[in-house]
Amino acid sequence: MKKLTLILTAAFFALFMVGCGGGNSPKSIEKKIAAELQKGNYEQALTVMFENLDTDNKQMSEITPEQMKEFAKKMEESNTAKGGIKSVEVLSETIAEDGKTATVESKTTYGDGTEDTQTTNYVKKEDGTWKMSIKK
Secondary structure (H helix, E strand, O other), X not given: OHHHHHHHHHHHHHHHOOOOOOOOOHHHHHHXXXXXXXXXXXXXXXHHHHHOEOOOOHHHHOOOHHHHHHHHHHHHHHHHHOOOEEEEXXXXXXXXXXXXXXXXXXXXEEOOOOEEEEEEEEEEOOOOOEEEOOXX
């Protein structure tokens, strides 16, 4: 369970550290999640995250709705303790030369002035959609 919590925490932080955009680019996926987090919609943010996870990750597919709700509650408590999310900025989106993988680096600023930076990995699926890739 600890390993699962660590993976979820990494995934969640990775996805709420973002800015704005459209379509199914790595950058746009993160921006959708960040928008929900900034509104305080933690469960919706997790829903968007799970919709955009690489389904090849068996560990992530075994998460129950109850675990998702508990995780959303913990993230909300953590962010509230930091004064909420003040802003989210995408620092870079780098797509590999072969077009099959990408990384997004972003920064979240909290109400208390603290900041977190995160790098999120993505993989492009055969159907052309980008999915978040959680590495163990």
